[in-house]
Amino acid sequence: MARTILYTYKNEDKTLLFSYEQHRNIHEAVAEAEGIDIRDFLKMEQQLEMVSDTKAVRNYRDNHFKKLGFGTITLAQKENRGVGQKKPRGE
Numbered sequence: 001m002a003r004t005i006l007y008t009y010k011n012e013d014k015t016l017l018f019s020y021e022q023h024r025n026i027h028e029a030v031a032e033a034e035g036i037d038i039r040d041f042l043k044m045e046q047q048l049e050m051v052s053d054t055k056a057v058r059n060y061r062d063n064h065f066k067k068l069g070f071g072t073i074t075l076a077q078k079e080n081r082g083v084g085q086k087k088p089r090g091e
Contacts, residue, residue, distance in 0.1 A: 003078070008071030009034055018075070027061060030073055 005016045005026050016033050023029040031038045041064055048057050065073065 004076040005029060005073065006076050007073040010069045011071070015076075026073055026075060027065060030070065031065075031068070036068060 002017045002019045005018045007014055007016065007026075007030050009030070014033075016029060018026055018029045023032070028038065028042075045057060045061060048060055
C-alpha cells in the first residue's frame with residue numbers, strides 16, 4: 001500500500017508517494033526524487049548499523065540529510081476508516 005511522504009527540501013514543502021516495495025525507507029525515496037546519489041551514504045550507514053545502536057544510526061542519517069538540504073521528512077498520518085467506509089471509486 002502506498003503512503004505519502006511529507007518533506008521539506010531547500011525550504012520548499014513537497015509530497016511524494018512512497019512504497020516499501022520500491023525503497024527501503026523514506027530517506028532513500030526523497031533522495032531519489034530529488035536526484036541525489038546516496039550510495040556512499042548507504043554504505044556508511046550499513047557499517048554504522050553493524051557497530052552502533054539505533055539512535056546513533058538515526059542521528060547520522062538525520063544530520064546527513066540536513067547537510068543535503070532536507071528539513072522534515074515524515075510519513076503522512078494514515079486515515080483510519082471504519083469497516084465499510086471505503087472511498088468511492090474515482091476519488
